[in-house]
Amino acid sequence: MLVLGDAHAADPENRRALFAAYREADQDVTLQLGDLMYYDLPKPTWFIAGNNEDFDTISALRNGLVSNSEVRNANLLASTAVELEGLRIAGLSGNYAPTQYDRPRANLVGERRRHFTYEDIERATALESVDVLMTHEAPHGLPVSEDYEVGCQYIDDLLTVLDPDLCLIGHHHQHSETTIGTTRVVSLAPTWERYYILDPDSLSLTWVDMKEH
Template identity: 60%
Template sequence: MLVLGDAHASEPDRRETLLATYRTLEPSTVIQLGDLEHYDLPAPTWFVAGNNEDLDVIDALRAGETPSNVHNVTLFASSVAEIDGLRVGGLSGNYAPTKYGLPRDELVGERRRHFTREDVERAAALSEVDVFLTHEAPKGLLSYGYDPGCEHVNALLQAISPELCLVGHHHRHREAEIDGVRVVSLAPAWERTYTLDPDDLTLDSRPTSEGDPNGTAERSGP
């Protein structure tokens, strides 16, 4: 299973890097951690929405609709899917304290990119999740002189207790055990690609710098 961090594929060079990765690796299934920004892909791809997306597309996918320019993508919106024998779930969006308590239909314009309390509560009710995807990091994973994580993601880890949580947004590789869960923040797709072994949840990663997704592998696992 191919795993990709942020793509930011609205930018032509990064879109070409993303598509070159699909062409070179020919994955049968892909999961992606948000800021995808291109929704016509060569292989079945499940993703969580980030804070940089075509929000009209995201709204349509949340509503169960498929726009004409969307192919091979499925949005995790506090939902779960069976992928390569794993139960994979995800929370879309990022956190804004002033918008968290609002109903989704009151989020307008660019504010549609955020998750709400209702989204988190639906995600917390998911059961038997092996791998959980989120664009926003939990507390305890990253530091910029302060912790940029979100306590609501920590609460989800405690409620769902997945074997593995994969995180986007921060464009850097970090690993930690948080609330008994192995949590990995992914480098962006234009820097590294990852392969997840469904049997033992080992992650192999390879550099994609200079357009080479077949670079030297590195491995992390439980």
């Protein structure tokens, strides 16, 4: 199955790279790690919301309300799970903000809808038998280069409880890997740089650099 990092596909050039990845990979199922920003997609795609999205569209998808020509093949995972190609894949949408975490999701408005809340973590924690977890926020210990300390305790806790075999991380626009407990954790490069293929039997990831094409 195709796995894609951040897309930022509201930008036309990034959208061309996104569609090129779908075309070249030629997979039936796609996972995407947030900051998608364009929702009329060529193949069935399960994605998590990042901190850059059309949040009216994301809110509608959270509530199962979207049905229009600008949203096609886009399936949101928001503290929910899906069975795909023999794998149980769960997703936590949004990023962490300490000022918003303890608020009910219904009280988040405007751009603040980008964040996850305690309600989202509680629902995600209740998921069972997860093989692959997708998050936009990273756990502590992920070796990516940022000008701030990377890592969120709530993601740490989620990994401990769910104990997935693989955790896929968006947001940082760089490829990086580590192991936390028994979970392989992979931060994905953005779509305009690289796309990935996940083998559902072995959970191995291979990739193709877009700049080679």
